[in-house]
Amino acid sequence: MSTRLNKSMMEFQDHLRHSKRIVALVGAGLSASSGLPTFRGSQGLWKNFNMIDLATPDAFYIDPGLVWQFYSYRRHAALKAHPNSGHLALARLSQVPSVEFVTITQNVDGLSIRAGTPRHKLHEIHGSLFDLRCTSFGCNYVDHDNFVDPLTPALGGTEEEFDRSGRKRSMHGDEDTDGASVSPEFTPVKQLDDSELPRCPACGDLLRPGVVWFGESLSLQLLNRIDGFIEQGPIDLMLVVGTSGTVYPANGYVDRVRYKGGKVAIFNTDIEDSVVDGQQEGVWGFRGDAAETLPQALDPLISQVCP
Ligand SMILES: [Zn+2]
Known part of the structure; x- marks a missing residue:
C-alpha cells in the first residue's frame, strides 16, 4: 500500500470511528466481484435479444413468456452467485449497535439480503429480481425475497446456453469461466402460455x-423513506x-x-485521479475491487460484531 493510500485510509478510519449516521450507496461494481454480468456493453445481449428491449412494460405486455424467461435466467444466475466480502462487510456494519446505518442499492440481484442485511435497513431502489408483483390494477399483492427457482415448471431449463464448440454452458456448472468472450448459442426461447x-x-x-x-x-x-432518513439528522459518512x-x-x-458537511x-x-490523490475536500477515493478494499476500510467498526 502506498504512503498516500495509507494516509487516506487512516484519515478515513478516524472519521469512521466517530461516525454515528452512515449511508451506503451500492452499484453494479460490487456484484461484478461476485461474477454477475452487468448487462452492459458486450454483455448486453441475452439469446440475441437486447436486454434493454426486454426490460420494459411494453415487452411484458406483448410477450410475458419471453420476458419471464429472461428474468428466470437472471434469477438463476444471481442465485448461483454468492455475496462477496463487500456485501458481508456492509451487512455487518448494519449490526453495529453504535451506528445508524442504511444501504441504498441500485442492484436487483438480492445479494445484500442474502449477505444478511436486515430488510428494514436495505433500500433496493431498482427493485429486486426476487420480488414478484401482481400486474392487475388495484391488486397490491407483492411477494418479497422469493428465491424459488424455477418459479414454474415451464420456466425450468430455459437458462442453458451453448458456446461455439457446442459445449453445454449450464448455469449449474462452472465449466465455462470466460463465457463473456465467446458468442454463445442458446436453447431457443420457448413459447409459453400465460397459464x-x-x-x-x-x-x-x-x-x-x-x-x-x-x-x-x-x-x-421508497424515495420518501430514504429522504426521511437523510433529513432526520446529519449524515456523517456516505x-x-x-x-x-x-x-x-x-x-x-x-x-x-x-452540502450538510458529511464526508464521502x-x-x-x-x-x-484527483479524488484518489486527496485533492477533493471531504472525499476519499479507494481505487480497486470494493470486495477487497471495503472490508479492510470498515474494519474498525465491523470487527466489533461477529461475522
Ligand atoms: Zn393479484
Whole structure:
C-alpha cells in the first residue's frame, strides 16, 4: 500500500470511528466481484435479444413468456452467485449497535439480503429480481425475497446456453469461466402460455418481476423513506460502493450529504485521479475491487460484531 493510500485510509478510519449516521450507496461494481454480468456493453445481449428491449412494460405486455424467461435466467444466475466480502462487510456494519446505518442499492440481484442485511435497513431502489408483483390494477399483492427457482415448471431449463464448440454452458456448472468472450448459442426461447407463468395467489392474474423497468418511475414511497432518513439528522459518512454515484438519484444523495458537511468515501475500480490523490475536500477515493478494499476500510467498526 502506498504512503498516500495509507494516509487516506487512516484519515478515513478516524472519521469512521466517530461516525454515528452512515449511508451506503451500492452499484453494479460490487456484484461484478461476485461474477454477475452487468448487462452492459458486450454483455448486453441475452439469446440475441437486447436486454434493454426486454426490460420494459411494453415487452411484458406483448410477450410475458419471453420476458419471464429472461428474468428466470437472471434469477438463476444471481442465485448461483454468492455475496462477496463487500456485501458481508456492509451487512455487518448494519449490526453495529453504535451506528445508524442504511444501504441504498441500485442492484436487483438480492445479494445484500442474502449477505444478511436486515430488510428494514436495505433500500433496493431498482427493485429486486426476487420480488414478484401482481400486474392487475388495484391488486397490491407483492411477494418479497422469493428465491424459488424455477418459479414454474415451464420456466425450468430455459437458462442453458451453448458456446461455439457446442459445449453445454449450464448455469449449474462452472465449466465455462470466460463465457463473456465467446458468442454463445442458446436453447431457443420457448413459447409459453400465460397459464404456465407465475400467477397471483390473491387474484389469479399474471405476476411480474418486481424490478423497475425502463420507462418506469422509482417507487415514490421508497424515495420518501430514504429522504426521511437523510433529513432526520446529519449524515456523517456516505460510502459510495461499486458505482460512480453520478446518476440520479444517487448523485443527489451524495450532493446533499456533502452540502450538510458529511464526508464521502468512494470504493470503485474507476475513480478520478484527483479524488484518489486527496485533492477533493471531504472525499476519499479507494481505487480497486470494493470486495477487497471495503472490508479492510470498515474494519474498525465491523470487527466489533461477529461475522
Ligand atoms: Zn393479484
